[in-house]
Amino acid sequence: MSHAPSASLSRRHRTVRDALTTRALDALVITAPSNVLYLTNFTGSSAILVLAAGSLCFITDFRYVTAVSDMAGTAHQCPDLELVTVDGSYDATLARVLAAHPWKRIGFEAAHLTVARHHWLAATLAAGGSPAAELVATDGLVERARVRKDDHEIATLREAARRLSHVAAGIGALVRRGATERDVALEIDVRVRRAGFERSAFETIVASGPNGALPHAAPGGRAITEGDLVVLDFGGVYDSYCVDLTRTVSVGPASTRAREVYAAVREARARAVASVAPGRSRFEIDAAAREVLAGHGLGEAFGHGTGHGLGIDVHEDPRITRRRPDVDAGDEEVATGMVFTIEPGAYLPGWGGVRIEDDVLVTDEGVEVLTDVTTELIEI
Ligand code: GLY
C-alpha cells in the first residue's frame, strides 16, 4: 500500500469528480493500475475502480481483500471506499456494479481498456445489464490530475531523489576496468535496493564505449575498458514514486573530444534547468537544451526529448519535447508542482555517448533540482 494521507486522496477524488461533471459523465471506470493507486493507495496488481459523484466502488479479488480491509482506520485509508470482491471474472463483476446503478454516461479509459474488453462490456450492458447506459471514451482524466504533485507526492519525490543521489555519488567506484556492463548494472541495482527503494524504476542502463551511442542500451557482456565513456542511468521506486538519474563517467583521462562533448551536454542541462519556471512552455525548455547542443554541432546527435514527467510512472506527463506538428501541443505550460527530468544527451554512432539527467520540481520561484550530485566529469 502507498501512503498518501486520506485527506490527499479526498482532494484527488474531488478533482476527478469535477472532471466528470465537466464532461457530463455519471461515472468513470478506472482500469490503469497507476490511476487506481493514485486514487486509493492500492499497490496490488489487479483492481478496477468506479468513481461516481456519490460513490467509489473498488473491485478486487480474494488475494487483496485482506490488504484493503487492513487499511481501514489507518491514516492512509481510502475514504468512502466500497469494497466489492470479484465473483466470477473482473469484467462480469464490473458489469454487475454498473447495472446496479442508474448511470447513463459511463466513462472508460480509452488508453487502458482493450477493445475486446470494451466490446464485451458494451454487449453485456446492452443485453440487459443496463441497456440505457452508454460507454464514453475518455482520455487522461486521472493523468491530468496527476501531473501537478501534491504535498505528499513532493515530499516523497524529494526523499526519493535524495536517496538516489546518494547512490549516484558512489557509482564511480563501481565502474571498474574489466567488469562487464552487466556486473556494474547488478551492483547499481543492489545499491538502489539498499538505499531503501522498493525496486528499480526501469532496467538499469550501463552503456560503455561505443554502446553509449544507444540511448536505451541494455547492459551486456562488454568489459569496461580504459578510455571509455560510460553512461549510467538508473532509477528507483520509493513509496510508489519513481526517480531517475544519469551520469556519464570517463575511465581514465578523457580525450579532448570526450571533454568537448561532455561540456556541451553539461551546458545544455544547465541551460534547460535554468529555463524552468511556472508558465514556461515545455517546448522552450526543450529548445534551451537543444540550441546549446546545436551550437556545438551536436544537434543531430540529440534525438530524444529533453525530459519526461516523474511520478507513479517513470514516464508520464509533462513531456519536455521538441515542438513538432505530430506532437500534441496541449498543456504547453509547465506549472508549480510538476516534477520532470532534464536529460540532454549526445549520441555518436561508433564513438559513444554522453547523457546527464536530473530531476526537477517546478516551484513558485522557479525550479528546485531534486537530485543533488556533481555534474563535473568524473575520471576514474
Ligand atoms: N532510462 C529511462 C529514462 O531516462 O528515461
Ligand code: MN
Ligand atoms: Mn534515466
Ligand code: MN
Ligand atoms: Mn529519464
